[in-house]
Amino acid sequence: MQGNNYIPPLTPRSRLERLLRERELRKSSRYTQSTEDGRDGNKESEQLSDSFLSENEAEDVAETGAADDRPRKQRLLVVANRLPVSAVREGVDSYHLEISVGGLVSVKEFDTRWIGWAGVNVPDEVGQKALTKALAEMRCIPVFLDEDIVNEYYNGYCNNILWPLFHYLGLPQEDRLATTRSFQTQFDAYKKANQMFADVVNKHYQDGDVVWCHDYHLMFLPRCLKEYNDKMKVGWFLHTPFPSSEIHRTLPSRSYLLRSVLAADLVGFHTYDYARHFVSACTRILGIEGTPEGVEDQGKLTRVAAFPIGIDSERFIRALALPEVQNHLKELKERFAGRKVMLGVDRLDMIKGIPQKILAFEKFLEENAHWRDKVVLLQIAVPTRTDVSEYQKLTSQVHEIVGRINGRFGTLTAVPIHHLVSVINIQLWF
Structure with a gap:
């Protein structure tokens, strides 16, 4: 453990180090001014040296916010269909947590909270409280979806409609018309599930938080969040391809979903081509203007960009x-x-x-x-x-x-x- 003489590196490697460096420079400026006024520079130097946090202490402060004048990590609410852990019920009020197969697992530099479904149906209040408590130790917050919602929203609309369409496999023949009963039922469940995610986010949201929504499961979520609070910082990232406008046009709910995504402040894709397809769909289907930075609708700019990701x-x-x-x-x-x-x-x-x-x-x-x-x-x-x-x-x-x-x-x-x-x-x- 380093002593209290810790000085941040000349080239900050993280947001925390950058904030510490800026603090050092501000105090150094005050020190220089003091020596010019004829004050005791050595005493001031000692006080400046003692005021620096050790590296571990700085991390602790960033996590707990123990001192108001010390740098804190940005709070980030990651919202995805599935949590990075899966829950297995072992009793009335006991759960065993396991790392999920796939999913989002590592976001550094932020004080992160994960919001999503734990992969298990918990209809009773006792079980919900027990699972919430178990997940809280891993900074996870559950969204409780019943079996009917999961079947219609996840297995139905997400995996039967959006997933094939986004991968150019097209829609099932019986789902091509908006009047198809199964399609309408699945789409209603999709909107209801997105609203349930939004309710949980709004419950735990604090001023200044950044909300990061993920994937085709939650295309309706940005609109729901902005209806709660139009000042909320919302981003949405798609982990699949986004098809060309000709393919996306075959989706009956195409305009509704596009406008819902455009409620976000930032929309991200894996590649430039996917981002270009999204902007093209907005201009050709919605008739709104695309710009070099994204999509503009009635004075509101939604930034669109490519953010390649990879493995550790x-x-x-x-x-x-x-x-x-x-x-x-x-x-x-x-x-x-x-x-x-x-x-x-x-x-x-x-x-x-x-x-x-x-x-x-x-x-x-x-x-x-x-x-x-x-x-x-x-x-x-x-x-x-x-x-x-x-x-x-x-x-x-x-x-x-x-x-x-x-x-x-x-x-x-x-x-x-x-x-x-x-x-x-x-x-x-x-």
Whole structure:
């Protein structure tokens, strides 16, 4: 632990260090003025030195806000459909929390609160209080959705309508008309669920907080939040592609969702192309003006930009040095000695093309018989949306294809495809 003579680095690496540096410069300026007035510079210097926080003390102050004149971290409310943890009920008033497969897991530089669904139905008040208390230790705040809402909002509108459309798969034929009963029911549930998220955010919001909404599950949320408080700082980020305006135009609720997203102050996408598609949809469908900075509607500017994200590469590099990882690498090298290994790691999703990849590998083996004993495809598939019928069909299809190819080209000692269904943490880092 450093002593009280801690001085922030010349090049601040974080918001906290920048604030400490600015504070140092202000006090240094007062010190210079004092020496010019003939005061005791040494005494002033000692007081200035003693006034600096140690690095750990500064972090503690930023977390607790113990002193009003000390720098604090910006409070950030991250709102996503799922929390970074999943809850498993173990009794009337007890829950076990596990890290979720996928999701948002790391936001640094901020005093963060997570708001979302914990993946479990909790109809009773005792259970809700117990879960809220358990999640509070991890700075998570639950939104309680019942089974009907989850089925219509998440499995229905989100995964049956928006997800395929945003990935250019188009709408199911029966959902193309706004008068379709199932579509209307799902869309009503979608709006209701977004309003429930907004109610929880508004309950925990404090002046100065930044609210960060995530993904296609919560496109209606920015409008709900701004209706509560038009001064609230709201951002929305999409974790999927945003389709061209011609594709988005096929969605019956297209205008409603676009205007809801435009209520945010900042809208973010993975790539410039997705951002361009969004602006194009706003101009062509809503008839409003696009600008180099975003979209302007009746004097209100919504900034639109691309913010590429990735993984925590340093974490993987550190993992390579672990003894258990080294031992596993040694086992794999011995197991596949003399063979080329083709590795695939994908979520078991319709858009990932896993069946097509496996069938292409079969075609390769058909046309290159001399490679059959020299190459192996190691496909790791992470299950997702296991309660959706289309994904259950996909899982069965992949298993059938793998079994047929291994039966055709495999031997008593080796098979060409190793298909592993593994629940691993595929995580997004910011």
